[in-house]
Amino acid sequence: MNEEVFKNTIIFVVAGLAILFCLAPFGYMILTGFSRHPDFLSPDTPWVGTLSNFSTVLAAASLHFTAFLRNSIIISAASAVISVFFASLAAYAITRLSLPGKLFFMFLILALSMFPPVSLVGYLFKLMTALGWINTYPALIFPYVAWTLPLSLWILVSYFSRIPRDLDHAGLIDGCSRMQILIKIIFPVAAPGIFATLLLAFIFAFNEFLFALMLTTDHAARTIPVGIALFEGLHGQIPWGEIMAAATLATVPVVVLALIFQRRIIQGLTRGAVKE
Amino acid sequence: MTLTIEHLSKRFTTLRGRVDAVRDVSLVVHPGEFFVLLGPSGCGKSTLLNLVAGLEKPTDGEIRFEDQIMAAPRKGVFHPPRQRNVAMVFQSYALYPHLNVYDNIAFPLKVVRADKKNIDRTVKTTAAMLDIENLMARKPAELSGGQRQRVAIARALVRRPRLFLLDEPLSNLDAQLRSRTRVELKNLQLQLGITTLYVTHDQTEAMTLGNRIALLKDGLLVEVGTPEDMYARPRSTFAATFIGSPPMNLISAHIRQEGVRVFAVLGDAQTKIELKKHMAPDTLSQRKITVGIRPEHIHFSDKSFSWGLSGRISAIEPLGREYLLHVQTDCGVILVLSADKHYKFGDAAALGFDPDRIHLFESRSNDNGIQTFD
Numbered sequence: 001m002n003e004e005v006f007k008n009t010i011i012f013v014v015a016g017l018a019i020l021f022c023l024a025p026f027g028y029m030i031l032t033g034f035s036r037h038p039d040f041l042s043p044d045t046p047w048v049g050t051l052s053n054f055s056t057v058l059a060a061a062s063l064h065f066t067a068f069l070r071n072s073i074i075i076s077a078a079s080a081v082i083s084v085f086f087a088s089l090a091a092y093a094i095t096r097l098s099l100p101g102k103l104f105f106m107f108l109i110l111a112l113s114m115f116p117p118v119s120l121v122g123y124l125f126k127l128m129t130a131l132g133w134i135n136t137y138p139a140l141i142f143p144y145v146a147w148t149l150p151l152s153l154w155i156l157v158s159y160f161s162r163i164p165r166d167l168d169h170a171g172l173i174d175g176c177s178r179m180q181i182l183i184k185i186i187f188p189v190a191a192p193g194i195f196a197t198l199l200l201a202f203i204f205a206f207n208e209f210l211f212a213l214m215l216t217t218d219h220a221a222r223t224i225p226v227g228i229a230l231f232e233g234l235h236g237q238i239p240w241g242e243i244m245a246a247a248t249l250a251t252v253p254v255v256v257l258a259l260i261f262q263r264r265i266i267q268g269l270t271r272g273a274v275k276e
Numbered sequence: 277m278t279l280t281i282e283h284l285s286k287r288f289t290t291l292r293g294r295v296d297a298v299r300d301v302s303l304v305v306h307p308g309e310f311f312v313l314l315g316p317s318g319c320g321k322s323t324l325l326n327l328v329a330g331l332e333k334p335t336d337g338e339i340r341f342e343d344q345i346m347a348a349p350r351k352g353v354f355h356p357p358r359q360r361n362v363a364m365v366f367q368s369y370a371l372y373p374h375l376n377v378y379d380n381i382a383f384p385l386k387v388v389r390a391d392k393k394n395i396d397r398t399v400k401t402t403a404a405m406l407d408i409e410n411l412m413a414r415k416p417a418e419l420s421g422g423q424r425q426r427v428a429i430a431r432a433l434v435r436r437p438r439l440f441l442l443d444e445p446l447s448n449l450d451a452q453l454r455s456r457t458r459v460e461l462k463n464l465q466l467q468l469g470i471t472t473l474y475v476t477h478d479q480t481e482a483m484t485l486g487n488r489i490a491l492l493k494d495g496l497l498v499e500v501g502t503p504e505d506m507y508a509r510p511r512s513t514f515a516a517t518f519i520g521s522p523p524m525n526l527i528s529a530h531i532r533q534e535g536v537r538v539f540a541v542l543g544d545a546q547t548k549i550e551l552k553k554h555m556a557p558d559t560l561s562q563r564k565i566t567v568g569i570r571p572e573h574i575h576f577s578d579k580s581f582s583w584g585l586s587g588r589i590s591a592i593e594p595l596g597r598e599y600l601l602h603v604q605t606d607c608g609v610i611l612v613l614s615a616d617k618h619y620k621f622g623d624a625a626a627l628g629f630d631p632d633r634i635h636l637f638e639s640r641s642n643d644n645g646i647q648t649f650d
Contacts, residue, residue, distance in 0.1 A: 166370035169331050174384040174431070175358040184387075188374040 026251075033248045038240035053245035064219035065246055068227035072206055073253055075137055075223060079144035080201035084194060086145070087152035088160075092182050094153075095160040096168060106157065113150030121214050128215050135217040143211050148201040155200070159193030160186065195261045203254055224250045277341055277438045277471050279305040279328065284337035286323050286495075297323040299495040300337070308469045310462070312486035314476060314518070320495040321475045325441055328473060329364055330357035341438060358387075360439070363432035367444040369424045371416040377403075377427050378412040384435045402434045405464070422453045429461075433468065440465070440472040446481060458484055479519050483507070491515050513637045516568045522600055524635070525574070527607045529567045540567055540636070543607040547585055549631055568635035571600065571611040576619075577628040585610065585627045589619055603627060 032038055036048040057065045094102050124143055125134075133139040163186060171181040187194065209225045216222040222230075228246050231239060286298040297320040305311045313321040326332040328339060330346065338348040345353045346360055363384075371380050379386075381402060385395045403409045406426045416424055425445065432440065445461075446454045462485055465472050476482055482489045483503040491498040491506070491514070499511050503519075510516040510524070517523040529540045532548070539548040549567070587605030594600075598615045603625050610627060619625070 164368060164370065166366045166368045167372065169326075169329075170364070170366060170370040170372070170431075172331060172357045173329060173362060173364045174435075175387040177358070180387065185372060189372070191374075 029244045030248050032240060032244035034245075035241060038244070053241040054249070057242050057246045057249065063231065063242070063246075064222075064227065065249070067219040068222055068224045069250065069253070071137070071219075071221055072223040072225075072250070075140045075144065075221075076202045076205035078137070078141050079148060079205040080198050082141070083145045083148040083152045083201045084156070084198050087149055087156050087197070088182070088187070088190075088194065090153055091156035091160045092178075092186060094157055096165070096178075106154070109150045109153060113147075117147070117210050121210055124211065125214050134215060135221045137221055139215040140205075140208075140212060140221065140223070143215070144205040144208065147208070147211075148204050151204065152197045152201050155197045156190070156193060159190055159197075163189055192264055195264045199257055199261050202257060206254060277307055279303075279311075279439060279471060279473070280338075280340040281324075281328070282338045282340075284324070284327060284339065285335045286320070286327055286332060287335045296495050298327065298334075301492075301495075301497045303490060303497070303500065305471060305473060307471055310465050310472045310474065310485055310487045312474045312476060312482040312489045313492060314479060314482040314486075314489050315492035315498075316518070317477055318494075319492040321477075321492050322443055323495075324492070325364075325443055325473060325475045328439070329362050329441055330355060330360050361435065361437050362439040362441055363435060363437035364441040364443065365425075365428045365432050365445045367447055369416075369428040369448075371424055371427055371431070373416050375415075376412065377408065377414050377416075377419070380416070380427055381430045381434050383431065388435075398434055402430045405433075406430045421449055422457070425449060425457065429464075433464075433470075436468075437470065440470045442472065442474045444476055445474075447476075447478070461485065479521060483519065489519075491518060510568070510635065513566055513568065516635060516637070520570060522571050522611050522613070524568045524570050525610045526637075527567045527569070527610075528564065530564050540565065540634075542567060542585065547607075549634065551631070551636075563638075566637040568637060569629050569633060571613040573633040574610065574612045574627050574629045576612070576614060576616070577626050587625055587627070589621055589623045589625055592619065592621060601625070 031047070033053055034049050034051070036050040036052070037045045057063060093099065094106065099105075120143075128134050128139045131139075167185055167189065168181055171185045176184060206223075207225060208223070209229070212223040212226045213229075216226065219227070224246075228243055228250065231243050231246065281301060281303040284298055284301045285296070288295045288297055299320075301320075301324060303311075313324055315321045323332060327334050327347070333354055334347050334349055336349055338351075339346045341360065345351065346355045347353060372383060375383065378399060382395050382399045385398060390398075400409065403412065406429060408423065408426045408430060411419065411423060411427070416427070419427065425448075428445070442461075446457055449457060458481060474481075474485060476485075486503055488500060488502055489506055490500045493514055498514050499506070501509075506515055506519050510519065513526055517526065527542050529542045529549075531551075532539045532541050538551045540551055541548050585603075585605045585607060587603045587610065589601055590604040590609065591602035592599055593602075595613075598613050599617060599619070601612045601614055601619060603610045603612055605627070612625075612627060
């Protein structure tokens with residue numbers, strides 16, 4: 001066996017193991033979702049396929065699954081859009097204007113983002129109660145925006161700083177204001193970065209559990225992770241099949257978004273802007 | 277349009293300290309003139325251009341377009357680029373990568389919300405002028421360097437700016453394309469009559485393009501003049517060596533007066549060049565000076581001139597039409613241009629030069645030329 005083949009084999013084996021390790025829980029989730037007997041892994045129960053778990057989850061009004069899904073999508077999308085909008089304004093200012101103490105500002109934001117959410121959630125609960133926002137969309141959207149802003153900002157700063165300064169200068173000379181440069185030049189050129197950041201912020205908000213658990217009380221604003229977690233115990237036993245079916249359905253929006261944005265993210269839109 | 281720059285200064289303050297990029301520069305560029313800012317990298321020529329464009333704010337001084345003040349920190353006046361109606365071509369071209377050629381050219385007109393039909397007509401005539409009509413649908417990434425350059429120029433000219441600014445626009449092109457574009461650029465500027473400010477570090481570009489050249493060094497304006505003037509009568513050793521290729525030879529010397537005759541004595545070589553009376557003002561006596569002579573004004577001679585230099589050929593560079601010979605003499609290496617191909621490495625060479633062709637500078641350390649001759 002020559003060295004090249006050996007190297008490739010190792011790469012494939014290790015990559016295969018890594019993929020298996022990452023995807024096994026998903027495989028288990030999907031199989032359980034489609035299984036008549038949730039504990040199908042025990043030797044004396046055969047795996048029998050069924051769609052009943054999915055139909056229950058989607059149809060049973062008492063489970064409120066569709067309401068959770070709608071809440072999750074609206075809240076995550078709103079937080080992602082707001083977060084990326086403000087982050088891009090800040091990233092533009094940080095990368096383009098001569099502000100004193102930029103670096104300090106960036107690290108301050110990073111430090112703030114390291115605050116454990118669990119230490120904040122108590123105060124947030126008091127705040128939202130005082131505002132009367134408990135169990136509404138804003139109660140989650142505002143914390144999510146604050147929580148995803150540092151991440152969005154750091155990603156966008158690194159993305160914007162790679163866009164040549166000459167493009168801004170050309171825009172200024174051609175008669176744009178700073179805001180027009182951001183909208184007409186920087187946004188389209190940075191589109192892959194913006195979409196990637198949007199997607200990340202969306203996923204972060206979509207997966208968030210703690211705030212959603214504390215700041216919502218029922219299906220009016222409760223999101224999917226909390227909704228699924230609270231499935232258990234409703235019927236005295238843990239409905240594994242339905243939980244797994246719901247979890248499978250919950251991954252659909254994220255997977256669809258990733259597939260839609262994939263092309264835009266990969267596309268190198270800065271190609272040909274300036275001579276490298 | 278007349279561009280007036282008065283006592284303009286720009287100081288950058290960074291964490292590592294202060295940099296005076298432009299120091300007390302005063303210039304007047306006449307209407308329709310092709311004016312070149314020439315200097316080595318880091319001399320402040322691009323900063324000066326950015327100040328005129330409004331991309332940078334001056335620290336002191338004043339910039340006027342005709343009688344309108346565009347920037348004057350002491351008077352608290354600063355107009356951003358979009359109020360100046362200037363156009364600029366960047367070294368990197370800076371085309372908008374997400375727009376095709378048509379939209380790139382139309383961009384400055386769309387920003388000011390010009391009439392749709394008008395935009396279309398202007399874009400098409402401008403594209404025709406630069407011979408890029410067949411590229412309209414392409415994205416910048418699909419263009420060659422030369423094509424991108426043309427699109428950048430078209431985008432700059434489409435608005436009929438008051439002032440046309442170019443920042444080393446040709447330095448990313450290959451040599452052949454560069455000399456062709458140079459000619460086209462000059463014709464285009466002549467045809468449109470737009471006042472033009474052109475930044476370059478290439479003295480050939482400066483000589484061939486400019487009606488006048490401003491030579492900069494360390495943020496200071498060294499001298500201003502027509503290319504012919506700068507070549508024939510440089511007023512400083514910096515101009516003497518920066519303009520003309522290969523550069524002028526500089527030899528340190530001092531003045532000696534013997535009765536009524538005045539000589540320039542070269543280095544340690546004890547070679548004397550007699551200076552005619554009108555050449556040597558009295559103030560020159562006994563002072564150290566620098567003698568300059570261009571490589572093309574030196575000739576080889578077998579008979580020894582009383583004021584010649586002798587040495588050995590230490591390197592030969594064929595330039596095609598002629599040869600550039602390096603001659604090691606007691607006064608250092610002297611460059612000589614010669615069409616004669618018979619010289620070989622190590623040959624003894626006697627150099628002679630016409631006293632009417634030499635240039636005198638006060639001294640090398642101080643760049644103020646005192647008098648030149650040709």
